[in-house]
Amino acid sequence: MYCTIPLSLLLLVFLPAGTAALPSLSDSAFNWRSSLPSLWGKRDIEKRNGSFETAANGTEFLWIIQDTYEGKSFFDRWSFFDQGDPTHGAVNFTDAQTAFANGLAYVTDDNVVIMKGDNTTWLPAGAVRESVRISSTTLYNTGLFILDLNRAPWGCGVWPAFWTCGPNWPYGGEIDILEGVHDNEHNQVTWHTGPGCNLTPNDNFTGSVVGELDCDGTISGNPGCGITEWSSASYGPYFDSQGGGVFAMKWDEEGIAVWNFYRAAIPEDITDGNSPNPSGWGQPAAQLSPQGCNPLSFFSNHSIIFDITFCGDWAGNSYATSGCPGTCAERVQDPSNFVNASWEINSLKVYEKQWVAGSISSAERVILDIRAMILFISTALLVGLMGAW
Numbered sequence: 482m483y484c485t486i487p488l489s490l491l492l493l494v495f496l497p498a499g500t501a502a503l504p505s506l507s508d509s510a511f512n513w514r515s516s517l518p519s520l521w522g523k524r525d526i527e528k529r530n531g532s533f534e535t536a537a538n539g540t541e542f543l544w545i546i547q548d549t550y551e552g553k554s555f556f557d558r559w560s561f562f563d564q565g566d567p568t569h570g571a572v573n574f575t576d577a578q579t580a581f582a583n584g585l586a587y588v589t590d591d592n593v594v595i596m597k598g599d600n601t602t603w604l605p606a607g608a609v610r611e612s613v614r615i616s617s618t619t620l621y622n623t624g625l626f627i628l629d630l631n632r633a634p635w636g637c638g639v640w641p642a643f644w645t646c647g648p649n650w651p652y653g654g655e656i657d658i659l660e661g662v663h664d665n666e667h668n669q670v671t672w673h674t675g676p677g678c679n680l681t682p683n684d685n686f687t688g689s690v691v692g693e694l695d696c697d698g699t700i701s702g703n704p705g706c707g708i709t710e711w712s713s714a715s716y717g718p719y720f721d722s723q724g725g726g727v728f729a730m731k732w733d734e735e736g737i738a739v740w741n742f743y744r745a746a747i748p749e750d751i752t753d754g755n756s757p758n759p760s761g762w763g764q765p766a767a768q769l770s771p772q773g774c775n776p777l778s779f780f781s782n783h784s785i786i787f788d789i790t791f792c793g794d795w796a797g798n799s800y801a802t803s804g805c806p807g808t809c810a811e812r813v814q815d816p817s818n819f820v821n822a823s824w825e826i827n828s829l830k831v832y833e834k835q836w837v838a839g840s841i842s843s844a845e846r847v848i849l850d851i852r853a854m855i856l857f858i859s860t861a862l863l864v865g866l867m868g869a870w
């Protein structure tokens with residue numbers, strides 16, 4: 482993919498990734514604080530089994546929910562990209578009004594979010610097919626992104642992607658989490674960056690490196706650094722026919738990793754959604770290690786993007802060798818070729834890393850404790866007064 486983020490998005494104020502830390506939960510002298518969690522404006526984080534992870538420097542953290550995109554409110558915080566496809570697809574990306582009016586974007590009665598290519602209109606030769614490309618209005622700097630979907634688009638000439646992308650391509654970085662063409666069965670994860678970012682050979686991931694290790698998008702013709710997943714249910718017909726599943730992308734100071742679980746194998750901590758724990762998920766399908774690429778400097782201010790395009794730089798250029806019938810241009814004309822070109826999304830959740838102990842300053846600690854103490858005492862006094870009265 483290749484991204485152009487509308488300027489308006491870049492002007493939005495957004496939340497930096499959570500770096501604030503909570504006071505130590507094991508500080509027994511102040512156990513009573515746990516009953517007054519809102520005093521210091523932090524979320525109540527009960528110690529749940531298995532949800533805490535330990536960073537390389539020994540500090541504990543957990544992933545807590547930052548944004549949930551699902552159901553009827555799913556489309557509230559996205560902008561529809563309605564300009565020409567930067568990847569030269571035979572596509573007309575519609576504005577929101579057209580997408581909703583033409584049934585290309587909607588939410589079903591049972592809260593499944595649908596985005597699709599037009600599968601009802603016959604096109605004259607050379608015309609472009611309507612489809613959807615949306616970008617989150619919130620921009621992210623690190624996070625754990627978990628997409629639960631029943632179906633991802635596929636089919637001859639179809640090229641969908643679920644990805645994140647920063648400004649000033651490729652300098653803000655691009656992370657392609659779910660991407661493929663035609664009736665491929667193996668998902669491809671790809672990174673595009675400015676010069677100086679490389680995949681680490683012999684790293685601990687289960688997929689296979691596609692081509693170059695160099696992720697530099699400024700090199701002419703460089704397709705980025707990519708990893709294809711080993712699972713034949715990670716994209717296309719088998720992903721859809723067994724009910725889809727979950728794609729998770731973790732981006733933090735430890736690198737950028739992607740996991741993919743088919744529906745029957747989704748870890749329980751993802752399903753229950755409180756505080757997913759990637760350290761228990763086994764090796765990721767794909768990973769960009771900090772040994773070869775600084776994940777905090779090569780990637781920033783990312784919008785989340787979904788799109789479906791047709792033909793173009795990847796699906797068009799690979800069409801002749803794909804085993805698909807005819808030409809890609811002919812393929813685009815017939816709407817019945819696009820019955821499987823649909824996203825069916827249950828939820829997209831973004832979690833932020835919450836450090837549990839260590840980085841709060843002692844001055845902040847004293848202030849928090851004094852504030853808590855004052856409220857505690859005044860509550861006690863009030864209760865006492867009411868009792869006396």
Ligand SMILES: *[C@@H]1O[C@H](CO)[C@@H](O)[C@H](O)[C@H]1NC(C)=O
Binds near residue numbers: 528529530
């Ligand atoms: C934690 O695990 C123990 C033993 O497996 C169980 O008894 C307890 O209920 C669990 N606590 C929570 C909060 O899940």
Ligand SMILES: *[C@@H]1O[C@H](CO)[C@@H](O)[C@H](O)[C@H]1NC(C)=O
Binds near residue numbers: 573575579609611
């Ligand atoms: C794209 O769709 C819009 C809205 O339906 C339409 O006005 C426009 O002419 C289309 N563009 C192309 C190139 O077909």
Ligand SMILES: *[C@@H]1O[C@H](CO)[C@@H](O)[C@H](O)[C@H]1NC(C)=O
Binds near residue numbers: 683684685
């Ligand atoms: C892969 O994991 C092993 C075992 O945890 C570790 O020793 C090795 O350094 C890791 N390789 C890379 C490239 O991080």
Ligand SMILES: *[C@@H]1O[C@H](CO)[C@@H](O)[C@H](O)[C@H]1NC(C)=O
Binds near residue numbers: 491492493781782
């Ligand atoms: C990210 O966005 C913020 C706020 O607009 C801006 O100050 C910062 O320079 C941006 N960072 C990069 C690397 O573009």
Ligand SMILES: *[C@@H]1O[C@H](CO)[C@@H](O)[C@H](O)[C@H]1NC(C)=O
Binds near residue numbers: 817820
């Ligand atoms: C759509 O998916 C079904 C079920 O896998 C398959 O039989 C059919 O050939 C697909 N149609 C197209 C146009 O890809």
Ligand SMILES: *[C@@H]1O[C@H](CO)[C@@H](O)[C@H](O)[C@H]1NC(C)=O
Binds near residue numbers: 597600601817819820
């Ligand atoms: C178009 O796609 C939708 C969603 O996948 C499907 O429900 C519908 O039956 C398709 N329409 C046609 C005419 O194939």
Ligand SMILES: *[C@@H]1O[C@H](CO)[C@@H](O)[C@H](O)[C@H]1NC(C)=O
Binds near residue numbers: 536539540734840
């Ligand atoms: C551990 O590393 C994280 C991330 O770099 C940092 O926020 C935290 O303060 C560190 N903890 C200690 C005790 O150095």
